[in-house]
Amino acid sequence: MTDTMKINDAGPELTVVEREPVVLHVHRELRRAILRGSIPAGTRMIETQLSNRLAVSRTPVREAISRLESEGLVLRQVNGGVIVAEVDKKLGEILVIRQALEGAAVRLACANASDPELSQILRGCREAARQGAPDGQTRSAQDRAFHLSIARASGSTRLLSLIEEFYEYSFSAVGIDPTPEESARLQADHLEVASALIQRDSEDAERIIRKHFDEVLRIANAHIELAERGTQPSPR
Template sequence: MNGEIELLQAVQREPVVKHVHRELRRAILQGRFAVQSRLVETAIAKLLNVSRTPVREAISKLELEGLVRRLPGGGVVVEDTSSKLSEVIVLRQSLEGAAARLICMRASDAELAAFRAECQSILKALPTMAVQQRANLDRKFHLHLGELSASTRLANLIEEFYEYSDSELAPAGNAAEVVQLQKQHVAIADALVARDAARAEAAIRDHLETVLTIVRARVQA
C-alpha cells in the first residue's frame, strides 16, 4: 500500500516538476541567472509558489542537462550555457532529419498536402502576424514533423529539444529573416510532398543552420 501511495504522489507531482524545470531552464538559457550564481531551493520555491520537493527534482534534471553543477561542499551553481545552443541545433537536425525520412515512408498524401498548404498560407500572412503568433506557428511546424513521423518516441524527443531551445530561438523581429525562415519551412514541406527524404533532410539541416546564424548575429549585435 505504501508503494502505491508513493507512486500516486509521484504522478501528481510530475506536472509541477515539469513546470518548475521548464521555467528554470528558460531563465538560465535567457541569461536571467548569472554564470556561477547559486540556485537556492527555498527562494525558487517561494518565487514559483511551490514546495521545495519539485524544485529539488527540477534542479536534478537541469544537472543532467549540464545547465547547473553541484558544488563539492553543497549548493548548486549555474553553468556557462554559451556553447549549448550549437549542440542542441546538431541534435535537432538529426532528430528532425530522422522524422523526415519516416514521414516520406508513412504519411499520407492528404496529410502532406495539408502540411504544405498550411506552410504556404502562413508565408502569405506573415506581414500581419504578431511576434508571439509567429513563435507559436514555428513551434507547431517543428512538432508537426514529429507527429507526421508516426513515431511517438521521436515526436517526444523533438518536442523536448525544441522546448530546450525555444527561449533562445524565438523568431527575430527582422521581417526579411522571418520570411526567409518561413520560405525554408515551405521548402521542407515541398520535399516531403515529393517524398524526397534526402532533400527534406538537407532542407531541415539548412533551416536550422540559418536559425543558428541569425541568433548568433543577434547576440553579437
Template structure:
C-alpha cells in the same frame, strides 16, 4: 518585493505542483534569454526567499532544470547555470542529424492529409504579425512535429522529444529580425515542396540546412528585436 514584470514573479494561491511548473518555466525562460547569465549560482533557499514561496516547489523546479541540462549541481550546494550557447550548439548538431533523418523518412511516407496540414501551418505563419512571437513559436513547433510524425518512427520521435526544451520558442524568436523570419518561412516552404515531391534526399538536405541557419542566427549575440 518581487516585481511582477520579471521572470521571478509567481502568482500566489496556486497548488504546489502548478507553482513548481510556473517557477520552472520562469527560470527556464530567464536562463535561455540570458537574463540569468551562465555560471550564475542558484540556491534553493535564496530562490524561495526571492519568490516568497516555500522551498518545495523551488526544489521541484530546479530538479527539472537539472534534467534539462540547463543547470548542474555544485559540490558545495546549489546549482550553476550552464553555458546554454555552447550547450545548444551541440544540441543543434544532434537535431540536424535526427530531424534530417525525419525529413528523409517523411518524404517516403507522408500522406496527402499531412501535406495539407503542413500547408495550413505555412498559411497561418505567413498571416501572423511579426510581433506574435508565442503564436509563431507554436506554429514552428507544429511544423516540425508534423514532419516528425510523418516519418512513422516512434523511436525517432522519442529521441527528438528529448531535446524539445531546446526548440525555438518565443524567447529565442526575440533575436529574429524580419529577414530571419522570412528566411525561415522560405525554408519551411522548400521543405514542404520536397516532401510533396517525395524527394527524400532533398528533404533531408533542406531540413539540415534550415537547422544550421537557425543555429547560426541564435548563436549571434543580439538584442531583442524591434517592432
C-alpha cells in the same frame, strides 16, 4: 498575464507564476535565464532565494532544478550544492541535435507518411505564408505545429518524443523574438521542406531542414549577442 520581477538590480528577469503548472513555469524561467546568460556559469542555485524571487514554494524550485540537472544546465557538487554549468555553447549543441533528429524525421516522413499527412503540412505552411508577419505567440504556435507535424508523419513515436523534448529549446524558450525578416526566411524554409516532402525527395528535405537549423542558430546567436550588449535587432 504575469508580473515581472528581478532577482536583484543586476540579475536576470523572471516572472511570477499565474495560470500554469508551477514546476513548468519555474523550469522554463530558470532555463531561459541560464541559456541567455542572465544567470552566469558558476552561479549557485539557492532554493530559498529562487523560491522567494519567483513567489513559489521550494518544492517546484527543487523539481525544476532536478530537470535542469538532467538537461546538463546545472551541476550538483559533492557538497550537495548546485551551480550553473558552462552553457555558452549549449544552445548550439542542442540545435545540432535537433538538426540530426529532424533530418531523420523528414527522411522517415518521405517513406512512411500518407499523402493526406504531407498535404496537410504543405497547407499549413501556405496558410502561414498568406498570413504574413505573425505576432510572437502566433509565430511560435505555427513553428511548433510545423516541426511536430513532421515528427508525427515520420511514424516513429520514439523520434516524436525526442523532438518534442528538444523543441523546448526553441526561440520562445530562450526568449528570442525574430524580426519580421528573420521570420519570413524561416517560414520560407518551412515551405521548401514541405514541398520536398510532397515530392518524397528525402535527400532534398534533409538538406533544407539542415540549412534551416543553421539559420536558426545564426539568428539565435545574433539576438543573444545583441541582448548581452543591451541592444535590440532592428526590423529590416
